[in-house]
Amino acid sequence: MIEVKEPKRIPLIGSLQGMYTVFKHLFKKPITVQYPEEKAYTPARFKFRIFLSMDDCVGCTLCEQVCPNLSIRMIVVERNNPHNKRNLYPQVNFGTCTVCRNCEEICPTEAIYLTHELETARTKNNFFYSPEELQKTESEVKK
Numbered sequence: 652m653i654e655v656k657e658p659k660r661i662p663l664i665g666s667l668q669g670m671y672t673v674f675k676h677l678f679k680k681p682i683t684v685q686y687p688e689e690k691a692y693t694p695a696r697f698k699f700r701i702f703l704s705m706d707d708c709v710g711c712t713l714c715e716q717v718c719p720n721l722s723i724r725m726i727v728v729e730r731n732n733p734h735n736k737r738n739l740y741p742q743v744n745f746g747t748c749t750v751c752r753n754c755e756e757i758c759p760t761e762a763i764y765l766t767h768e769l770e771t772a773r774t775k776n777n778f779f780y781s782p783e784e785l786q787k788t789e790s791e792v793k794k
């Protein structure tokens with residue numbers, strides 16, 4: 652039978668190690684920020700908030716078709732746009748959007764695009780953005 656040796660336990664070593672770790676971090680700059688007063692760093696390539704140019708949208712529905720989780724739904728908005736005779740424009744649900752950017756890539760007129768803006772939840776009671784709201788900056792979107 653193989654004899655398993657118990658490791659030697661030195662009293663208080665674990666506690667001292669814990670105290671050392673706490674002490675070491677007491678004098679370091681915190682990595683968390685006081686959001687929303689302080690903004691966290693966002694990488695240059697990060698994108699989230701989708702914008703739409705209704706004048707450029709031709710209502711082709713391609714963005715709706717390529718969205719992998721049905722975050723885009725085409726709705727009718729009556730407006731005078733000779734390029735969009737069916738008056739179909741995308742509405743986006745940011746609650747389910749996974750920022751895959753398929754809609755941006757497929758759009759033939761670059762009417763729909765993602766931006767560096769990342770805050771949406773603070774200004775609305777739901778995550779659905781109508782085509783008109785997708786045209787506005789976040790501060791302009793009705794609360």
Ligand code: SF4
Pocket residue numbers: 714717718719720721722723743747748749750751752753754755
């Ligand atoms: S970024 Fe992707 S998930 Fe979000 S609305 Fe566009 S296609 Fe859908």
Ligand code: SF4
Pocket residue numbers: 707708709710711712713714715739740741757758759760761762763
């Ligand atoms: S936003 Fe672009 S892809 Fe979507 S319906 Fe309009 S033109 Fe087509």
